[in-house]
Amino acid sequence: VPLVESGGGAVQAGGSLRLSCLASVYISPYFCFTWCLQRPGEKREGVASINGGDGHTSYAHAALGRFTISVDKSEKSLYLQMNSLTPEDNAMYYCAVDPIMGCRGFPHEKGLNPTDFTNWGQGTQVTVSS
Secondary structure (H helix, E strand, C coil), rough: CCCEEECCCCECCCCCEEEEEEEECCCCCCCEEEEEEEEECCCCCCEEEEEEECCCCCHHHHHHCCCCEECCCCCEEEEEEECCHHHHCCCEEEEEEEEECCHHCCCCCCCCHHCCCCCEECCCCEECCC
């Protein structure tokens, strides 16, 4: 599944960004989508996931209440609305998909463990200034 992220950029603290991830394929109920971030020199970490079937979502603690993950099947796209951004959110953001099991196939990590995914986009940079 080819994935292409967009929507990153530079904002001030407190601002918002909406990231997009174009899948260009039919979004199956068996898809599990995830957004992950990676800061320089650090491991990739999960931000949010969504099940392609029932739309069930999961969030990392730092994203709760600030970020919203969504899927638009007609647009064949995944989104991440990010509000109340802080300099801690500075990172490259990647989308990924597992097309086999849905997020319920990852009962413990709920689609938030980057090592569960092999199909990644190229990433989009988010820079938040204080």
